[in-house]
Structures are given as C-alpha cells and as structure tokens.
Amino acid sequence: MYAQYECVNCVCDHAQKIINKLFISNELTEKESFDKYMELLKHLSNNAEFGMKPIELSSLIYDKYYEFYDDEDLFENEKMNANQMFLEMYEDLLDFCFSTEDPLYTAFKLSTFCNLLDFGIKNYFGELEWEIESLTKSRNFAVDDYKKFLDKIEDANNLLFVHDKAGEIVLDKILIKVIKNKYPNLIIHSAVKSRPIMTDATLKDAIEVGLKEVSIPLESGSIYPGTILSKTDVDFRNIFENADVVISKGQENYEGLYGEFNKVFFLLTAKCKSVAKDLDVEIGELVFKLK
Amino acid sequence: MYAQYECVNCVCDHAQKIINKLFISNELTEKESFDKYMELLKHLSNNAEFGMKPIELSSLIYDKYYEFYDDEDLFENEKMNANQMFLEMYEDLLDFCFSTEDPLYTAFKLSTFCNLLDFGIKNYFGELEWEIESLTKSRNFAVDDYKKFLDKIEDANNLLFVHDKAGEIVLDKILIKVIKNKYPNLIIHSAVKSRPIMTDATLKDAIEVGLKEVSIPLESGSIYPGTILSKTDVDFRNIFENADVVISKGQENYEGLYGEFNKVFFLLTAKCKSVAKDLDVEIGELVFKLK
Known part of the structure; x- marks a missing residue:
C-alpha cells in the first residue's frame, strides 16, 4: 500500500508527539519546539514522493529526528x-x-x-x-x-x-x-x-x-x-x-x-x-x- | 498570540480539508492530491517563522493554494x-x-x-x-x-x-x-x-x-x-x-x-x-x- 494524502497528517501527528515529549521534558523552548518541528516538516515535504509507503514517510521524519537526538527513550x-x-x-x-x-x-x-x-x-x-x-x-x-x-x-x-x-x-x-x-x-x-x-x-x-x-x-x-x-x-x-x-x-x-x-x-x-x-x-x- | 508547534497540525488539518474537497469533487487524482498537499507543506515549512500568528501560517497555505485554483467555493x-x-x-x-x-x-x-x-x-x-x-x-x-x-x-x-x-x-x-x-x-x-x-x-x-x-x-x-x-x-x-x-x-x-x-x-x-x-x-x- 502507498501513502495517500490523508496519511501525511498521521505522520505529522507522529512528529508532533515526539516534539511534545521533548518539550515537556523541558529540553526544548517554545521557539526550539517550533523550529525543530518545521525542520521535520521541511525534510518530509522535500523528500516525500507519491508511491511511498506511509511508514517510509515516517522514516523521513525519524531520519531527521535522529540527526538532533540520540537513543533517548521518550516513551x-x-x-x-x-x-x-x-x-x-x-x-x-x-x-x-x-x-x-x-x-x-x-x-x-x-x-x-x-x-x-x-x-x-x-x-x-x-x-x-x-x-x-x-x-x-x-x-x-x-x-x-x-x-x-x-x-x-x-x-x-x-x-x-x-x-x-x-x-x-x-x-x-x-x-x-x-x-x-x-x-x-x-x-x-x-x-x-x-x-x-x-x-x-x-x-x-x-x-x-x-x-x-x-x-x-x-x-x-x-x-x-x-x-x-x-x-x-x-x-x-x-x-x-x-x-x-x-x-x-x-x-x-x-x-x-x-x-x-x-x-x-x-x-x-x-x-x-x-x-x-x-x-x-x-x-x-x-x-x-x-x- | 503567536503560533506554537501544536498550531502547525491545525494548519495541516486545514490544508487537508481543502485537498479533501478537491479530491472528492473528482478534480484531483490520488497522486495529484498527494503532490498538491506536499507543495502546500513545502511552502509552509519553508516560510513559517516562530513568532507568526497561527492565521499567518494558514495564510501561507492559502497563498500557495490560490496559485493552483481560483475563486471556487469548496464549501x-x-x-x-x-x-x-x-x-x-x-x-x-x-x-x-x-x-x-x-x-x-x-x-x-x-x-x-x-x-x-x-x-x-x-x-x-x-x-x-x-x-x-x-x-x-x-x-x-x-x-x-x-x-x-x-x-x-x-x-x-x-x-x-x-x-x-x-x-x-x-x-x-x-x-x-x-x-x-x-x-x-x-x-x-x-x-x-x-x-x-x-x-x-x-x-x-x-x-x-x-x-x-x-x-x-x-x-x-x-x-x-x-x-x-x-x-x-x-x-x-x-x-x-x-x-x-x-x-x-x-x-x-x-x-x-x-x-x-x-x-x-x-x-x-x-x-x-x-x-x-x-x-x-x-x-x-x-x-x-x-x-
């Protein structure tokens, strides 16, 4: 199965949950949260292609996220x-x-x-x-x-x-x-x-x-x-x-x-x-x- | 008030509702829906800055949307x-x-x-x-x-x-x-x-x-x-x-x-x-x- 446009918002929700965790743990300020989230979205929208699986879209988010952080277990x-x-x-x-x-x-x-x-x-x-x-x-x-x-x-x-x-x-x-x-x-x-x-x-x-x-x-x-x-x-x-x-x-x-x-x-x-x-x-x- | 990272997903929901309407009215194929949505997200993530109001983020989406379509009343x-x-x-x-x-x-x-x-x-x-x-x-x-x-x-x-x-x-x-x-x-x-x-x-x-x-x-x-x-x-x-x-x-x-x-x-x-x-x-x- 390939990702439909509806899948994109699920991936965004995913990304937001990560940012939310980092924000709550007081590692990020409001500006940092916003900017990090935008970096994730930028990476997603620049690299997503029609035909990818939804989890491939999520992977794009994680690739970028792993550039910022290491193995920390947020959940x-x-x-x-x-x-x-x-x-x-x-x-x-x-x-x-x-x-x-x-x-x-x-x-x-x-x-x-x-x-x-x-x-x-x-x-x-x-x-x-x-x-x-x-x-x-x-x-x-x-x-x-x-x-x-x-x-x-x-x-x-x-x-x-x-x-x-x-x-x-x-x-x-x-x-x-x-x-x-x-x-x-x-x-x-x-x-x-x-x-x-x-x-x-x-x-x-x-x-x-x-x-x-x-x-x-x-x-x-x-x-x-x-x-x-x-x-x-x-x-x-x-x-x-x-x-x-x-x-x-x-x-x-x-x-x-x-x-x-x-x-x-x-x-x-x-x-x-x-x-x-x-x-x-x-x-x-x-x-x-x-x- | 300025937009928090949480506001971004509201703006994405907004964008998705527009794409959804266009998709349902049969004007867009699945690929076109996906690509158009990604164009909106790309424009949003490239131009959004911390400190903007949430409605300014939405405006970014609309600026791009108006490049594709005219005054059609989707709702x-x-x-x-x-x-x-x-x-x-x-x-x-x-x-x-x-x-x-x-x-x-x-x-x-x-x-x-x-x-x-x-x-x-x-x-x-x-x-x-x-x-x-x-x-x-x-x-x-x-x-x-x-x-x-x-x-x-x-x-x-x-x-x-x-x-x-x-x-x-x-x-x-x-x-x-x-x-x-x-x-x-x-x-x-x-x-x-x-x-x-x-x-x-x-x-x-x-x-x-x-x-x-x-x-x-x-x-x-x-x-x-x-x-x-x-x-x-x-x-x-x-x-x-x-x-x-x-x-x-x-x-x-x-x-x-x-x-x-x-x-x-x-x-x-x-x-x-x-x-x-x-x-x-x-x-x-x-x-x-x-x-």
Whole structure:
C-alpha cells in the first residue's frame, strides 16, 4: 500500500508527539519546539514522493529526528506501565485462553484485539481484564486465515514473530505460549525494534515481560516504525527468509512486510481509513490474513 | 498570540480539508492530491517563522493554494445548509431573546455560544432550537466585559461587526437586531470575507441571510482565515479606524485584530489549547473580552 494524502497528517501527528515529549521534558523552548518541528516538516515535504509507503514517510521524519537526538527513550514510562499492567493479567488471560474450546484461536483473537488498545488505559480491580475476556469472546476476525495457519504450522520447524508495541507483547507472549503448548518442537524467534520508537517494543521490553521464557528475542535492526526488510539487520533477514511461518503484528509491520512471501500471517486491527481500505475491511475490525 | 508547534497540525488539518474537497469533487487524482498537499507543506515549512500568528501560517497555505485554483467555493453547500437551518430558527430565537430579562445579554450569549457549533448539525423538529435556548440560559461567559460594552455603546455613533462563519451569521443578525432595537440610531457595518475560505461567511452568505435588513454588509478585503488588518481593503480599514465600537467574532479574528485599540470586543468560544491558554480560559468556554 502507498501513502495517500490523508496519511501525511498521521505522520505529522507522529512528529508532533515526539516534539511534545521533548518539550515537556523541558529540553526544548517554545521557539526550539517550533523550529525543530518545521525542520521535520521541511525534510518530509522535500523528500516525500507519491508511491511511498506511509511508514517510509515516517522514516523521513525519524531520519531527521535522529540527526538532533540520540537513543533517548521518550516513551519509557508509558511502555513500562503498559508492560506492567498486562503482566498483572498474564496468568488470568492465559488461563482464560485454556478454558475456551480452541485456546489457540482465542489467543490469536486476544493478541489481535489488544493491538487496538491505547496507552493510558488502566486496569481497575480487574475490570479491563474482564472486558478483554468478554470482547475476545464476542469479536470475530473480518478476514480469517486461521485454517491456513493450522495447515502451514503443521509442517513448520520454525516461526518468526514480529512484534509491535510494548504492553501488547504480553498478549503476544500468551499467544506464543499457547502455540508452544500445541507445537512444542517449534523454534520461535521474537523480533523487536533496535531503537526506541514511540511505544514500539524494544529488547528492554522483551526482557521486562520475560519473552525469553517462550521464544528467542532479537532486534530486527529496524529503527523506524514498522519493519522495512531492506532496513533490517542481515541476521533478521536470514531468520525471516528461513522461517516457515511468520506472524506480523500491527499496521506498520503490515505495510513493511506485505509482499509475495506466502508465509506471513498479518494480525492487526485496522486503525485508519487507508489500511482499512487496502484490506477491504472497516476501521476497528480484526484481521488475520496470510500473504 | 503567536503560533506554537501544536498550531502547525491545525494548519495541516486545514490544508487537508481543502485537498479533501478537491479530491472528492473528482478534480484531483490520488497522486495529484498527494503532490498538491506536499507543495502546500513545502511552502509552509519553508516560510513559517516562530513568532507568526497561527492565521499567518494558514495564510501561507492559502497563498500557495490560490496559485493552483481560483475563486471556487469548496464549501458552498455546507454554508448554504447552515444558513438555511439557522434562518428557520431566526424568528423563534429572536422571540426567545426578547422573552428574557436582558435581551441584549442573551443575544450576546446566543451568538457567542453558536460560534462553537459545527457544520453538519441538523435541526430535527426544533430540537436544536430547544437545545440552543436551553444552553444559552445555562452557559455563562468565562470572561465577561458586557458592562464595558454597555458603557462604550452608550456614546457610540457607529459599530463595526466582523463576522466569522456562515450559518453563525444568522445568530449575529439576531444580535445586531437586538442592538439596533436598543440603540436605533447606531450605524452598523457588517464585514465578511472577500473570497470563499472554508466555511467563513462571504457577501453571498450575508445576502442569503438578509444581513442588509439590520446592517451594511461589506467585504473586508481579507482572503485569509481571520482578519489581519494589513491584509484588508483600505475601505475596511477606514471603517475599522473610525468605528466607535468593534465586535469581532471567533478565534481567528481574535488572533488578527487583538491589539491596542481599546474598542474591540472579542466574542468567541475557545476551541483549542493555544487560544484558551492565551485567554486564560478552558477549552469550550465563552469569552466576551474588550481589548
């Protein structure tokens, strides 16, 4: 999919969130915030071309941003809180999966549905937990290639899981745990970002939620939103190429990894008009799509 | 007030709404929409400077836009519908004002409160009318210079009303009618935009709602959002300078006309963080401020 004019404002919102973080942390004055933002926009508008993916437009913003700043993790607290909140639910949600008729299918829905959850949500007295369980039961995939997944995984020796956001990786961990329960000999790699980008999961988050208990975490090499293969590490590309099955979470990984591989299962909730249109679903719908 | 980095995204939203209209009217392909939008952003980011007013940033967008297109009224239907809808309520709302203890104060609240109303609202079976009356009674000004207005208007010979949006001008007409009822000898000029800009009122709208019945409509010369004095006609500037009292509606006219005149009453609802901060009120609050 390529970026439409509507995608540009999403990229601008992205850029503004970064500036906002820097401003709040008192590193920037009002003038500096304004000027930095304009530099980002200038770089974007001078280099954007029709036909680029939305995440390629975001990359332009990040290229410029990385010229100003180093690896500072602007969203560290949000990510830690999200990890913590979902870790508190981990055992209960895992039990919930195993209490259903098809634990694997439930775990897929749980992990996909939670791709929609925003940072800033709170779990008061287990209410969110209850809501998540109830929504997982009631919501269905608008595109559902679960059977194709079962076919493919039957003969698979290894699986690559490309994660999306912190917090959400706890739900991915549940999914991987359930997969491992059914296919104990499967080797599973878990790819996360190589640099802090918004609320995307990094190796620090992978360690925090104990992904190592169920898979082999590694950095993909991507320092941009999503995962553009040409901008990843050679180690990641090797694992990707040799994987029998790939699970890719979220819109931005969908943009980056969508291609002619016929082994990548995209799990996501459609969050914007452009992606929903590309997938021929409505905004907010759950997608489990092989391509 | 000067534009903060947050204001930039509002300007981008503005630009996107224009592109969206052109796209929908089938004049632009996807590529053309994207490229035109990028041209607008390029012009904005190359020419924006810290210290400019938000409406000066918007002007940059319009300068570029006017290079592509002529006077086409992209929001003609929305404006006509809004004018029509409020005209249907005109008599009832006027009666409502006169039924209250202080009709003039009520008319001020009515006109200011309706500055918040969005296009796209509908009046089913008089429900909106009822809601407007009820909200006009219950809502109060967060900044209230009504008494100063009464002092100034007492000795005034002429008043200039600088309008904001179509539809809303019907409520302005009610306010002017009530002012004229109390001060029948006052000469009142009604300034509107000289070119169609989003949903701002033009002379066509002024004629449609019959502003002529209560005041002398004229074009201000402004072809940008708001009213920047240096970018208005000499006739308008003469009227502005000679006016004993000016009533300015909306955020954008506030940005443009706020100065050291001590005769301009700003009527607006604060719609964004920057303006609310500048006025020391909360978002959504009503303002009646002399400056």
